[in-house]
Amino acid sequence: xxxxxxxxxKLFRATTKKFLDTEVPLSTVRELSTGPHGFARDWWTRGAExxxxxxxxxxxxxxxxxxxxGLLDLLIVAEEMGRLVSPGPLLPVNxxxxxxxxxxxxxxxxxxxxxxxxxGTWAVYEPGSGWTPDDPSVTATPTDDGWTLSGVKDRVxxxxxxxxxxxxxxxxxGLTQFLVPADAPGLRVEPSxxxxxxxxxxxxxxxxxxxxxxxxVGRLGAAAPLVDRQRLIASVLQSAETAGAVxxxxxxxxxxxxxRYSFGRPLASYQALKHRFADMKTWLEACHGIVxxxxxxxxxxxxxxxxxxxxAASYVGSKATDIIQDCVQxxxxxxxxxxxxxxxxxxxxxxxxxxxxxPEEHRxxxxxxxxxxxxxxx
Amino acid sequence: xxxxxxxPVEDFRLRAREWLAENMPRLEDRDASxxxxxxxxxxxxxxxxxQRKLWDGGFAGIxxxxxxxxxxxxxxxxxxxxxxxxxxxxxxxxxxxxxAICAATILDMGSEQQKRDRIGxxxxxxxxxxxxxxxPRGGSDLAGVTxxxxxxxxVWILNGAKIWSSGxxxxxxxxxxxxxxxxxxxxxxxxxxxxxxxxxxxxxRRIRQVNGSTExxxxxxxxxxxxxxxxxxxxxxxxxxxxxQLYWERTAMGGxxxxxxxxxxxxASAADQPLQALARAVGRVDDPxxxxxxxxxxxxxxxxxxxxxxxxxxxxxxxLPGPSASMTRLFHAETDWRDSDIRLEIAGGAAxxxxxxxxxxxxxGEFFLNRQAGSLGxxxxxxxxxVISERVLGMPREYAADRDVPFNQVEQGRA
Numbered sequence: 001x002x003x004x005x006x007x008x009x010k011l012f013r014a015t016t017k018k019f020l021d022t023e024v025p026l027s028t029v030r031e032l033s034t035g036p037h038g039f040a041r042d043w044w045t046r047g048a049e050x051x052x053x054x055x056x057x058x059x060x061x062x063x064x065x066x067x068x069x070g071l072l073d074l075l076i077v078a079e080e081m082g083r084l085v086s087p088g089p090l091l092p093v094n095x096x097x098x099x100x101x102x103x104x105x106x107x108x109x110x111x112x113x114x115x116x117x118x119x120g121t122w123a124v125y126e127p128g129s130g131w132t133p134d135d136p137s138v139t140a141t142p143t144d145d146g147w148t149l150s151g152v153k154d155r156v157x158x159x160x161x162x163x164x165x166x167x168x169x170x171x172x173x174g175l176t177q178f179l180v181p182a183d184a185p186g187l188r189v190e191p192s193x194x195x196x197x198x199x200x201x202x203x204x205x206x207x208x209x210x211x212x213x214x215x216x217v218g219r220l221g222a223a224a225p226l227v228d229r230q231r232l233i234a235s236v237l238q239s240a241e242t243a244g245a246v247x248x249x250x251x252x253x254x255x256x257x258x259x260r261y262s263f264g265r266p267l268a269s270y271q272a273l274k275h276r277f278a279d280m281k282t283w284l285e286a287c288h289g290i291v292x293x294x295x296x297x298x299x300x301x302x303x304x305x306x307x308x309x310x311x312a313a314s315y316v317g318s319k320a321t322d323i324i325q326d327c328v329q330x331x332x333x334x335x336x337x338x339x340x341x342x343x344x345x346x347x348x349x350x351x352x353x354x355x356x357x358x359p360e361e362h363r364x365x366x367x368x369x370x371x372x373x374x375x376x377x378x
Numbered sequence: 379x380x381x382x383x384x385x386p387v388e389d390f391r392l393r394a395r396e397w398l399a400e401n402m403p404r405l406e407d408r409d410a411s412x413x414x415x416x417x418x419x420x421x422x423x424x425x426x427x428x429q430r431k432l433w434d435g436g437f438a439g440i441x442x443x444x445x446x447x448x449x450x451x452x453x454x455x456x457x458x459x460x461x462x463x464x465x466x467x468x469x470x471x472x473x474x475x476x477x478a479i480c481a482a483t484i485l486d487m488g489s490e491q492q493k494r495d496r497i498g499x500x501x502x503x504x505x506x507x508x509x510x511x512x513x514p515r516g517g518s519d520l521a522g523v524t525x526x527x528x529x530x531x532x533v534w535i536l537n538g539a540k541i542w543s544s545g546x547x548x549x550x551x552x553x554x555x556x557x558x559x560x561x562x563x564x565x566x567x568x569x570x571x572x573x574x575x576x577x578x579x580x581x582x583r584r585i586r587q588v589n590g591s592t593e594x595x596x597x598x599x600x601x602x603x604x605x606x607x608x609x610x611x612x613x614x615x616x617x618x619x620x621x622x623q624l625y626w627e628r629t630a631m632g633g634x635x636x637x638x639x640x641x642x643x644x645x646a647s648a649a650d651q652p653l654q655a656l657a658r659a660v661g662r663v664d665d666p667x668x669x670x671x672x673x674x675x676x677x678x679x680x681x682x683x684x685x686x687x688x689x690x691x692x693x694x695x696x697x698l699p700g701p702s703a704s705m706t707r708l709f710h711a712e713t714d715w716r717d718s719d720i721r722l723e724i725a726g727g728a729a730x731x732x733x734x735x736x737x738x739x740x741x742x743g744e745f746f747l748n749r750q751a752g753s754l755g756x757x758x759x760x761x762x763x764x765v766i767s768e769r770v771l772g773m774p775r776e777y778a779a780d781r782d783v784p785f786n787q788v789e790q791g792r793a
Contacts (some may be wrong), residue, residue, distance in 0.1 A: 003688075003697040254771060269774040274767035281766055282685075282705040289688035290681045311680040314673065363673030364666060370676050371654050371663070 001072070001079055001240070002292050012051070012066045012073060016080045019050060024086050026341050032087050033197035037161040039087035041119070047088060048116025052077050056098045056233070061110055063101075071233065071299040075240040075291070082244025085344045087198040089119055089158040091237050095230050096120035096166045099177065102226050103218030106179060109164070120179075121162040122230065123153035123204045131357040133168055133227050138206060140171040140178065146212040147171075149178060152205050155355065159189045159202025166217065167206070173221025184209050196351045197344060232298045232305055234356045235313045239294065242320045242352045243287045245345045250284055252341075253277075253327040273330065280323050287316045307369050314362035320349040384451065391458040394437060401435055402428070402466035415592055421471070422506070422548040428469035429503030432639060439477070439501040441636040442485065447498040453636045460641045468640030469503070475544065475627070476500050478635035480507035480553050482626040484572075487611045487619045492572060496551060509623065510540040510554035510573065510597060515790075518761045520555070520624075521564045521617060522780070524790075525599065527556045527571060534558075534609075536573065536602040542755070546595035547582050549575045555620050558613060560786040567785055568616030570623075571608045578602070589748035624757065628703040631710055631756040634686045656721060659739055660728050671720045678713045685709050701769035704762040711759050714752035722746045 005013065023043060024032070032038050048054075055070035055077075057063025066073040074094060081090060097113050097120075100106045112118040124133045138151030149169060156165070165180045165187075180187060186209040192201040218226050254277060257268040267273050294312035297305035324346045328335035335342050353359065385393075412421040432438040433447075440456045442448025449455070481497045488496070499505035513523050525538025536556060546552065552573045559567030573580070579602035584592040611619040629635050653672045657663040686706050692698030721742040722729050729743035753759045767773045780788040 003692050003695050257773070266774070268767075268771075271764070271776055274771075274773050275760065275763040277771055277773065278708070278763035278766035281771060282708050285688060285692075285702075285705055286681050286685040286709060289684035289686075292688070293680075293684040307676075308680060308684075310673070311677040314677045315681045360670050363670040363677060366673030366676045367654070367669035370652075370672055374652075374654060 001076055001288065001295075005076075006067050008066045009073060009076060013076050013080065015050060016052075016077050017083075019047070020080055020084050020086050024084065026085065026344060029085055029087065029198055029344060037158070038198035038200045039089070039161070041116075041161070044088055044119070045116035047090075048114065052090060053093055053097060053114045053116060056094055057101055057110060057114055061101065061107065063114060069296075069299045071236070072295050074237065075295045078237045078240040079244035079247070082241035082246075082348070083248040085198070085245065085341075085348050089121060089161065091234060091241070092121035092157045092162070093119060094237065095122045095234050096164075096179075098233050099166055099217060099226055099230050100179075102229055103177075106217065109179065118163045119158060119161050120164045120166060121156055121158050122234070123156045123159075123165045123167045123180075124227075124230075125153060125155035127152055127154045127203070131361045133231050134175055134224055136168045136170050136175070138167065138169045140169040140176055142172070143210065146210060146215065147178065149180065149206045149209045149211060152203060154192065154201075154203045156189075156202050156204050157355075158200060159204060160191055160200060162189075165204060167204070168223065168227060171221055175223045175227060176220055177217040177223045177226060178211055178215045179217055180206070180209060180211055180215060184211060186210070194351065196347045199348070199351060228306075231356065232309050235309045235362075236291065236294045236298050238352050238356055239287075239291050239309075239312045239316045242316050242349050243284075243291050245348050245352075246284055246287060246316075246320045246323050249324050249327050249342065249345045250280055253330055256331060267330070276326060276330070280326060283319045283323060287312075287319060290315055307366065310357075310362040310366045310369070313357055314359040314366065317353040317357075317362070318359040321346065321353055324349050385455075387452070387454045387458050390451065390455050391462060394459045394462045397435055397437065398462055398466050401431060402463070402468070405465055405467050408467045415590060418592070419548070422545070425469045425471040426503045426506070428467065429472050429501070431503075432469065433502045437639070438503075439497070439637070440639060442481070442497060442501065446485065446493045447501040456636055456638070459639060463640045464642075466640075468642075470640050470642055471545070472500065472503075472506065473635070473638035473640065474630050475509050476505075476507045476549075477637045477639075478630035479509060479623060479626045480551075482629075482635070482637050483553060483619065483623040484610065486622050487570075488572075489607065489610075491607065492610060496572065499550070505550040506545065506548055508543045508546045508549035508552045508575065509627070510543055510546075510552040511620065511623070512540065512542040514539055514541050514596070516541075518758050520620065520757075521568065522785075522788075523555055523557055523568065525554070525556045526560075527558050527569060527604065529558075532606060534571065534604040534606070536571065536579075536599045536604055539596065539598050541585075541594075541596045543595050543597060544593055544755075546575060546597055547584060551575060552597070553610065553619075553623060555616055557785065558616070561784050562614075563782050564780055564785045564788065565617040567614055568620065569613050570610040570616040570619035571604055572610055573599075573602065573604060573608065577604075587748060587751075589744045591748070625700070625703060627756050628707040628762075631707050633682065633710060634690050634703070634706055653717075653720065653724060656739060656742065657724050660725055662724060662726075668724050671724055675717055675720050678716060682706075682709050682713050699770055701765045704765040705770070707756065708759055708762040708766065711753040711762075715749060718746050718749040 054063040055065045055074040093113055100110050113120050141148045163182050167178050167180050169176050186207040188205040190203040194201050258266050260267050290312040294308040297308045328342050334340050411417050412424055439448030440451050440459055444450040481500050484492050484496050527534040527536045552575055554571045554573045557567050558569040579600045581598040583596045585594045585596055586592050653675055657668050662668045689702050689706050725739040725742040728739035732740055768775050
């Protein structure tokens with residue numbers, strides 16, 4: 001995040017950090033790994049009370065931000081959660097909230113998501129395909145009083161815990177989104193394994209699921225701009241979380257280099273290691289710089305938002321695992337043990353690297369933007 | 379500082395846009411033969427001519443104080459002007475080192491007379507400056523210079539040699555770091571001089587690099603006479619001036635100088651063409667792997683831009699220690715380095731061989747041969763990494779055999 005936060009943002013960061021430190025220290029994160037959902041619902045409700053679900057919702061709908069730049073405030077939460085490999089459906093719930101707020105309607109759902117009573121998630125990936133949120137093969141077929149949805153979504157975050165799913169589908173009119181309750185007949189969630197110990201994913205099977213006309217989000221066939229906005233928010237949130245994780249890992253690895261002595265001197269005194277720390281510090285600052293820029297661009301809806309988000313997601317996504325694995329190396333043998341916390345961070349960063357667009361996918365998207373802008377700028 | 383109100387950035391931008399359109403030549407009309415190393419004198423003359431246009435139009439030295447010929451405006455004004463100037467032929471070669479490094483250092487450390495004469499001279503397009511820092515035996519140990527100046531009545535007599543100065547043959551003045559006291563430890567006996575490049579006793583030899591460029595020079599000083607007012611800062615206080623100069627060099631190399639006009643490099647090259655144009659030239663623009671490389675490069679440049687902004691903001695707000703500018707220097711080298719690799723990967727065989735007379739993508743290969751230039755020029759990246767680890771992260775300093783030892787007792791080695 002930016003160096004300069006408003007006093008309110010600083011307080012918000014401190015409150016979030018204190019809550020996470022107390023409620024889900026890494027020892028708790030490890031315990032949660034054996035539980036059903038990776039987080040406790042009452043805990044999530046308390047996070048919602050701290051404002052984690054209100055930031056993208058306008059005041060007139062009961063939301064509100066700390067700084068009048070809700071997405072930037074939300075990035076503070078994401079970064080703090082990254083620093084502690086925190087559990088919780090921060091990203092999926094906020095993506096769903098942003099979709100509902102952008103589209104209008106669904107007021108009571110917005111309320112219960114904001115209150116932390118309901119958990120919503122974005123079902124956007126499909127088996128065997130990459131990051132193509134605007135090209136689903138799950139279909140919506142009209143019925144007399146609604147729609148029939150058919151197909152499979154995978155990599156659905158917090159799928160088992162979710163009460164409702166924001167599903168991207170192909171309707172006869174084009175790209176469309178529906179809000180589907182978890183108890184809809186024909187809907188089935190198959191849990192997936194996950195590299196992350198606490199963050200869970202699942203496969204969503206939609207076997208002729210009947211939804212009423214009121215399940216529609218926004219207008220029929222007109223979901224493309226909404227989905228674009230969702231993907232920007234998801235990517236930048238995830239990048240901020242990853243940057244937070246790298247921040248913490250480098251912090252304790254640097255401390256280790258000062259504390260750990262070999263041949264009578266601290267590791268931090270060896271030039272071969274100092275140079276690697278210098279690289280990593282530089283990359284970390286670069287991660288923070290691009291995440292802030294991307295966050296601000298998405299917040300302000302500026303024309304370069306897509307480009308900056310793709311730059312952030314590709315750079316942070318790939319650099320994070322480089323840095324954390326180098327930190328494992330610098331820890332030596334202890335770094336590759338289950339007991340050490342490093343792998344919790346490496347797991348989170350590796351999962352983040354592969355979701356909501358891989359670095360490679362974001363790079364190709366950037367190239368498309370570069371090539372598309374050629375005629376304009378020349 | 380003047381108390382008159384500063385023109386709002388957007389007003390300034392619009393005024394600049396209008397002025398540029400009426401006065402500056404369009405980039406597409408630029409004489410490409412100016413990029414030919416054989417035509418270098420003409421290229422420098424053109425640089426001075428364009429700088430003079432900026433001066434006459436009232437757009438020279440946006441960030442420099444008014445009393446020394448500048449406009450006394452903010453970094454935002456500077457950025458706005460640079461962005462607006464992108465479609466025009468600009469005097470980019472005067473940016474580094476003349477304005478961004480030398481004039482910036484004189485502004486911080488020079489006498490009133492030096493500031494008026496040298497900054498004014500540069501902004502008017504009359505003069506170019508060069509850095510005389512590195513020495514043939516020096517490597518990264520800048521404070522170990524052995525070029526010397528000895529006092530002789532009212533004047534100083536300069537003897538020794540400097541190297542790796544960029545564009546010295548075209549310059550008028552050089553900021554030259556020399557030893558003036560050998561009986562004290564190395565940092566304490568240095569003085570910075572402003573040396574007229576065309577003074578009697580100065581010999582310049584151009585160095586041919588692996589890519590054919592002859593931009594770098596070597597200088598020999600044989601009993602060059604300098605007046606007392608050629609000293610920049612204090613006698614034996616040269617390290618403070620050099621440190622400031624290095625700060626501005628890092629800032630310029632990292633892309634964060636507030637004292638430049640225009641964007642881009644001073645010399646165009648086929649190796650500088652957009653990656654997508656290169657990809658198209660070799661028929662690979664639709665290859666997904668090539669697209670990844672194009673996107674990666676674009677990401678690196680965007681990240682670099684925002685790292686620079688972050689570091690500048692961190693320095694201004696006191697959130698990062700001063701030496702943090704080395705991070706931008708290091709990142710810039712990495713971005714350049716990776717671009718060089720990416721160009722080679724995209725060009726494939728066309729980078730290394732092709733029809734006689736059609737060198738096209740072959741310049742990518744030559745650029746690759748010179749890949750390390752960005753990691754060496756302006757201090758090696760190894761030194762940048764030392765600075766970051768020691769002065770940003772606070773890690774222990776490297777052992778130095780010459781620390782606190784009078785320089786005349788320091789072992790000098792054979793090569």
